[in-house]
Amino acid sequence: MEIKILKNGYKMxxxxxxxxxxxxxxxxxxxxxxxxxxxxIEYDIDFGRRLEKLNERVIVMADMFRGGYSFARSRGSFARxxxxxxxxxxxxxxxxxxIKEGPRTVYGEIMRKKKVLRTPDIEYIDDEVVYKPFYIVxxxxxxxxxxxxxxxAVTGDFSLLNA
Amino acid sequence: xxxxxQPHVFFAFLSWPVIYVIIAIIMYFVMAAHDKKEEEWEKAYxxxxxxxxxGGETE
Amino acid sequence: MTxxxxxxxxxxxxxxxxxYWSKHTKNxxxxxxxxxxxxxxxxxxxxxxxxxxGYMFMGGPAQxxxxxxxxxxxxxxxxxxxxxxxxxxxxRMRRLSYYLGCLSPIEYIEKRxxxxxTRVIAGAIAIVFVYGYVLAQFLSAGKxxxxxxxxxxxxxxxxxxxxxxxxxxAGGYLAVAWTDxxxxxxxxxxxxxxxVLAWGQVGGLTGLNLALTELDPTxxxxxxxxxxxxxxxxxxxxxVGVYLIGYxxxxxxxxxxMAMESPKLAKQTVVIATVWNQLFxxxxxxxxxxxxxxxxxxxxxxxxxxxxxxELLPGVLAAIVLVAIMSAIMSTADAQLMLMGTMLGRDIYxxxxxxxxxxxxxxxxxxxxxxxxxxxxxxxxxxxxxxVFSLVVFSFSTLGSSFLPSYVGAVWYKRGNxxxxxxxxxxxxxxxxxxxxxxxxxVTGLHTFFIGIMVSIAAYLLGSAIGKPxxxxxxxxxxxxxxxTKIPTGLATAxxxxxxxxxxxxxxxxxxxxxxxxxxxxxx
Numbered sequence: 001m002e003i004k005i006l007k008n009g010y011k012m013x014x015x016x017x018x019x020x021x022x023x024x025x026x027x028x029x030x031x032x033x034x035x036x037x038x039x040x041i042e043y044d045i046d047f048g049r050r051l052e053k054l055n056e057r058v059i060v061m062a063d064m065f066r067g068g069y070s071f072a073r074s075r076g077s078f079a080r081x082x083x084x085x086x087x088x089x090x091x092x093x094x095x096x097x098x099i100k101e102g103p104r105t106v107y108g109e110i111m112r113k114k115k116v117l118r119t120p121d122i123e124y125i126d127d128e129v130v131y132k133p134f135y136i137v138x139x140x141x142x143x144x145x146x147x148x149x150x151x152x153a154v155t156g157d158f159s160l161l162n163a
Numbered sequence: 164x165x166x167x168x169q170p171h172v173f174f175a176f177l178s179w180p181v182i183y184v185i186i187a188i189i190m191y192f193v194m195a196a197h198d199k200k201e202e203e204w205e206k207a208y209x210x211x212x213x214x215x216x217x218g219g220e221t222e
Numbered sequence: 223m224t225x226x227x228x229x230x231x232x233x234x235x236x237x238x239x240x241x242y243w244s245k246h247t248k249n250x251x252x253x254x255x256x257x258x259x260x261x262x263x264x265x266x267x268x269x270x271x272x273x274x275x276g277y278m279f280m281g282g283p284a285q286x287x288x289x290x291x292x293x294x295x296x297x298x299x300x301x302x303x304x305x306x307x308x309x310x311x312x313x314r315m316r317r318l319s320y321y322l323g324c325l326s327p328i329e330y331i332e333k334r335x336x337x338x339x340t341r342v343i344a345g346a347i348a349i350v351f352v353y354g355y356v357l358a359q360f361l362s363a364g365k366x367x368x369x370x371x372x373x374x375x376x377x378x379x380x381x382x383x384x385x386x387x388x389x390x391x392a393g394g395y396l397a398v399a400w401t402d403x404x405x406x407x408x409x410x411x412x413x414x415x416x417x418v419l420a421w422g423q424v425g426g427l428t429g430l431n432l433a434l435t436e437l438d439p440t441x442x443x444x445x446x447x448x449x450x451x452x453x454x455x456x457x458x459x460x461x462v463g464v465y466l467i468g469y470x471x472x473x474x475x476x477x478x479x480m481a482m483e484s485p486k487l488a489k490q491t492v493v494i495a496t497v498w499n500q501l502f503x504x505x506x507x508x509x510x511x512x513x514x515x516x517x518x519x520x521x522x523x524x525x526x527x528x529x530x531x532x533e534l535l536p537g538v539l540a541a542i543v544l545v546a547i548m549s550a551i552m553s554t555a556d557a558q559l560m561l562m563g564t565m566l567g568r569d570i571y572x573x574x575x576x577x578x579x580x581x582x583x584x585x586x587x588x589x590x591x592x593x594x595x596x597x598x599x600x601x602x603x604x605x606x607x608x609x610v611f612s613l614v615v616f617s618f619s620t621l622g623s624s625f626l627p628s629y630v631g632a633v634w635y636k637r638g639n640x641x642x643x644x645x646x647x648x649x650x651x652x653x654x655x656x657x658x659x660x661x662x663x664x665v666t667g668l669h670t671f672f673i674g675i676m677v678s679i680a681a682y683l684l685g686s687a688i689g690k691p692x693x694x695x696x697x698x699x700x701x702x703x704x705x706x707t708k709i710p711t712g713l714a715t716a717x718x719x720x721x722x723x724x725x726x727x728x729x730x731x732x733x734x735x736x737x738x739x740x741x742x743x744x745x746x
Binding site (some may be wrong): 166167168169171172175176177179180183184186187188190191194195198 | 302309443492493497499
């Protein structure tokens, strides 16, 4: 199947090197791609004419597998890619529900980051499903025990999957 | 007498600021040592990255 | 007259800083994230000033004035609070809260101890006792206004509360980190000025202590004026514990752990906050002690700092001290009012009254609640104004008794479960209220916080032993938060919180799909 993905800055080899630089005491046994679904929703924040300067377009990234929203800094760049079906995680959340709930994150960001009490209008502009590439990395430690790492192929962040 | 207080009273109340500041400074160095390790790991990777031809495209 | 002018200049100045700042901001992101670009010094100072409140200018010195050195037990606890907090909850709590995917401290409790009872009880306790704090701020503001305007207390409270609510609304969106910073500087500068001048008058620390001993030897003793707490270690343990470990039970303090943005700033922040605490926590109490000598016949001990300012400083500077007190009160009260508004809107209104409420309605409700809370506080304050000190300490110990075992157990005790959490919140809160209301602290020699926390811990352990253990999922998350693995340190300590939610999602997917098998991985 063909999907739209966020471009990955880290190829498999980069990910491999990045992990290996962190520690010498383990071996990487296997590594493969996995695609995580998001809905990028664009909104316009309108504070009214007097606070015009604060008006802007923002993007909320909805996690379409687990639910949950985050405030995105920028859109990023995309590519289209032909991938195998089992590497694509299913969309489990309802798109319309996500669009309806998205503004909460924007309000939350406003409430949390600064003491803004003025209520801005938030207008829905557009949305689309994109996938973010991750690597699943299988490793063994010096005792021969297996553990897995999740590696974000866009940012290079990684975290332990199971410990 | 220490500063006009009986020694046990002085130590009970007024020695704490010094103790707390010392603990805080120790904590600083412990945390700094940890941060430094992290930085070294990051640096090692960056150097490696610089040394190779830049890729960065979708596979 | 001078006071009016100074206060006027101050308010205009605060709004001016806000306007200047908003004009020189390019977009709302920069504006919203104002706090992020500032360094550790500013971060530490603003964090501390918002939590200091009118208590440090009024309640603390008043208690020292009445009880002598004994009151410094509170300072001893307070001074080490930050260290304890970071040391015990610190990183583990941050990791666990990200794994659980939650932003608010009540949400954290709810997700770690799932169940509707958890949320209802935690929310109710938090709202009521954060409100206790707000009420204390209003009382302080009233007293300050009384001194400033020479009007009856009732009128002063209405004016003071009016200023705060106005500031929260109008100043709210202008109140950027810099106004907090300026307020912080004014507060410290005035406190230190009074301290230095009074220091000269009483002949330094030695002079102060000798004179106090001569006046009444018990003032400089371990057990309070007239040895009123002679041998009561329970009271001492409570007084130290309230602020030393009590912080770990405070929702609005715990949230800072969860929000810690840059782990690398944390180390500077700990040092700066600790040094700052030593200065700003011990000093007000010692000023209270100096007051015993310099103002032996004061009517209301809570006015000791203010009266001293008038005696020691020329009119304009004394007025600035007044402004500093208002600063302290305002910077705390607006943050707490905001918190309450959000809780009432989201946790009560949306959950029980209007499930379909959209965010705009929610925000409007929150604002209305802030206003309503303001009005109700004024009414309560007018009916029966208790001491600022006792109200703050009481709210503090009740919050601490209710939440501490749950917050600490959340990361350190794997058996800790919903039953334990609910039991400890209920028992801790009720014990604390009953103990205080019946005045049992002085009868038994056990501080309210001490007994509250003991009962709460016992209830937590008992409930956890009886109730169903936490789900496997939560236990796994706790293990991950604790990094209990034989994984090389370089990998295990990687701290990329941004992908924590995805990690959980991926784990679920890998377990329920055939991905691992098809791609030649070992099972997770």
